Amino acid sequence: MKSDGLKPLLRCTDDAPNQRSFPITKIRSKFELTNESSNPIPSANSSVPLVRLDRLSKAYSEAGQNRIILNQLSQEFYEGEFVCLLGKSGSGKSTLLNLISGIDAPSSGHVFIRDGEQVIDLTRLDEHQRTLFRRHHIGIIFQFFNLIPTLTVLENVILPLELTHRAKSQAGGRTRAETLLDQVGLGERFNTYPDKLSGGEQQRVAIARALVHDPPMLLADEPTGNLDTEIGETVLSLLLDMLRGTGKMLLMATHAQEIARRADRVLHITDGLLVNDTGT
Numbered sequence: 018m019k020s021d022g023l024k025p026l027l028r029c030t031d032d033a034p035n036q037r038s039f040p041i042t043k044i045r046s047k048f049e050l051t052n053e054s055s056n057p058i059p060s061a062n063s064s065v066p067l068v069r070l071d072r073l074s075k076a077y078s079e080a081g082q083n084r085i086i087l088n089q090l091s092q093e094f095y096e097g098e099f100v101c102l103l104g105k106s107g108s109g110k111s112t113l114l115n116l117i118s119g120i121d122a123p124s125s126g127h128v129f130i131r132d133g134e135q136v137i138d139l140t141r142l143d144e145h146q147r148t149l150f151r152r153h154h155i156g157i158i159f160q161f162f163n164l165i166p167t168l169t170v171l172e173n174v175i176l177p178l179e180l181t182h183r184a185k186s187q188a189g190g191r192t193r194a195e196t197l198l199d200q201v202g203l204g205e206r207f208n209t210y211p212d213k214l215s216g217g218e219q220q221r222v223a224i225a226r227a228l229v230h231d232p233p234m235l236l237a238d239e240p241t242g243n244l245d246t247e248i249g250e251t252v253l254s255l256l257l258d259m260l261r262g263t264g265k266m267l268l269m270a271t272h273a274q275e276i277a278r279r280a281d282r283v284l285h286i287t288d289g290l291l292v293n294d295t296g297t
């Protein structure tokens with residue numbers, strides 16, 4: 018994040034953004050992702066990007082035509098960065114976030130994600146393996162909150178821990194959920210159902226839910242797009258405050274220039290390409 022000393026470990030340079038190579042040979046994770054005989058070579062150090070896109074493409078076939086949405090994108094994202102993704106409607110922002118989170122699979126190219134000392138090639142995992150990986154490593158905040166209406170506020174926040182079987186085994190899982198809800202100002206609303214909350218309150222629950230499993234990276238798809246400007250600003254500030262100093266990476270799709278101004282780095286998707294904003 019821009020202020021308070023939370024700086025990216027490294028930055029892309031426009032002249033050679035994709036030249037750094039990874040020591041990637043095999044894929045394995047501590048979360049039963051692939052077979053045990055894999056033998057990963059540890060990544061060199063934490064200056065390795067948290068996420069690296071390598072010639073990532075996505076195309077859809079429509080009426081017999083191949084529509085290329087994302088065309089050979091290469092980019093790196095680092096710990097502690099707040100990166101904004103701008104682009105007009107239909108440019109492919111959500112598509113890109115879905116590829117990075119593993120919700121969707123690319124047509125070609127790779128998404129590499131650093132997991133401690135290892136680097137995982139997300140695109141070599143099947144859908145089930147990607148789901149497991151996402152549950153442990155990625156927090157997602159959506160425009161429409163995506164809370165479960167039949168669960169209370171607290172149950173919604175605990176859900177990611179339940180899904181990874183950590184709610185009971187990990188002592189303090191519930192306490193962590195309660196602490197996060199306190200932090201987002203909903204300490205009095207644990208037992209309320211989402212439909213009784215305002216939009217800003219629902220998004221604050223969604224922020225707590227995205228952080229409860231302590232993922233190294235957060236992906237946010239227009240998280241303030243469904244809130245009025247003032248509430249959106251409050252929610253954004255809260256999110257940035259909560260991330261400050263944690264080293265977590267935040268990649269946020271938005272249409273809002275005022276949000277982009279607060280980012281460490283701004284990327285535009287234009288005609289299927291990812292263009293670095295020089296900030297001038």
Ligand SMILES: Nc1ncnc2c1ncn2[C@@H]1O[C@H](COP(=O)(O)OP(=O)(O)OP(=O)(O)O)[C@@H](O)[C@H]1O
Binds near residue numbers: 079105109112
């Ligand atoms: N499953 C799909 N099948 C066919 N085309 C798709 C599919 N999903 C997305 N698209 C197309 O991909 C393009 C990019 O969509 P995407 O949702 O990523 O845009 P966006 O930049 O997030 O737009 P917005 O700002 O409106 O949210 C659109 O033209 C969309 O129609």
Ligand SMILES: [Mg+2]
Binds near residue numbers: 110111112
């Ligand atoms: Mg979108």
